[in-house]
Amino acid sequence: xxxxxxxILHSQLRLAIISLLISVKEAEFTFLREKTKATxxxxxxxxxxxxxxxxxxxxxxxxxxxxxxxxxxxPKGIEAFDKYVTALKTYMHPGQQS
Amino acid sequence: MTExxxxxxxxxxxxxxxxxxxxxxxxxxxSTHFLLWGWVTFVACTGQFILKHLxxxxxxxxxxxxxxxxxxxxxxxxxxxNKKKVVSSYVGDSMKHLWLGxxxxxxxxxxxxxxxxxxxxxxxxxxxxxxxxxxxxxxxLQFKPMVLGGSVAWILAIMAGNFNYDYQMLFGAVAxxxxxxxxxxxxxxxxxxxxx
Numbered sequence: 001x002x003x004x005x006x007x008i009l010h011s012q013l014r015l016a017i018i019s020l021l022i023s024v025k026e027a028e029f030t031f032l033r034e035k036t037k038a039t040x041x042x043x044x045x046x047x048x049x050x051x052x053x054x055x056x057x058x059x060x061x062x063x064x065x066x067x068x069x070x071x072x073x074x075p076k077g078i079e080a081f082d083k084y085v086t087a088l089k090t091y092m093h094p095g096q097q098s
Numbered sequence: 099m100t101e102x103x104x105x106x107x108x109x110x111x112x113x114x115x116x117x118x119x120x121x122x123x124x125x126x127x128x129s130t131h132f133l134l135w136g137w138v139t140f141v142a143c144t145g146q147f148i149l150k151h152l153x154x155x156x157x158x159x160x161x162x163x164x165x166x167x168x169x170x171x172x173x174x175x176x177x178x179x180n181k182k183k184v185v186s187s188y189v190g191d192s193m194k195h196l197w198l199g200x201x202x203x204x205x206x207x208x209x210x211x212x213x214x215x216x217x218x219x220x221x222x223x224x225x226x227x228x229x230x231x232x233x234x235x236x237x238x239l240q241f242k243p244m245v246l247g248g249s250v251a252w253i254l255a256i257m258a259g260n261f262n263y264d265y266q267m268l269f270g271a272v273a274x275x276x277x278x279x280x281x282x283x284x285x286x287x288x289x290x291x292x293x294x
């Protein structure tokens with residue numbers, strides 16, 4: 001039985017953002033842009049979608065007079081990522097169910 | 099990367115693995131601090147041996163004053179790195195706390211050594227701490243040369259216990275070379291290749 005994949009996470013850029021944030025404490029927008037090689041506009045839109053879903057905490061502040069956007073995965077985001085990976089496994093190994 | 103929602107579970111998994119690998123490259127890359135402290139303590143150990151054992155200079159311990167400019171350089175480096183930092187990791191934070199604790203332990207041990215007298219055979223305890231710091235750091239970074247270096251330092255600590263203070267300093271220098279300096283150069287070259 002295939003589990004349904006979370007539509008919020010089953011999008012290339014949003015999944016990339018969550019995958020990057022899962023292994024760090026927090027990261028700046030510039031870090032995410034460098035690693036995903038996405039355009040600033042597109043990245044910003046996808047971060048907002050993840051934020052609206054409650055998967056990310058986003059803090060905007062000023063550092064050395066420059067605006068800074070810091071993103072951090074939320075506990076809800078960690079849970080969603082965990083569920084997404086579990087669902088993925090059912091596609092990879094259809095015989096195994098968790 | 100563009101927005102794409104029609105991709106297979108295999109591609110999803112591949113993407114997750116690629117992104118996690120990309121963050122790993124950026125974590126805990128403090129080879130500069132390892133090199134700075136490695137060379138400072140290496141020079142201090144060998145310098146003290148030369149001054150004390152070969153030149154019979156009475157104030158041989160003054161070579162350890164090198165630690166003060168090194169501390170200032172380390173603080174400056176830390177502040178500069180913090181300004182440039184675009185990602186904060188649990189590994190990086192754990193390393194910072196570990197080495198802060200190690201630094202305080204070295205300082206406390208130095209005070210104990212000065213209380214007991216400079217000829218007290220206490221140096222194996224310093225080597226023991228070098229081993230602990232690099233072993234745990236190597237485990238955090240999943241970097242085998244550092245884990246191995248830390249383990250060798252522990253063996254050297256046991257061996258140093260059979261010698262007097264002067265030769266213990268040489269054991270200390272070898273321990274630093276194997277557990278700090280060599281792994282730090284390997285780490286640095288690995289990071290250079292990874293960021294190319």
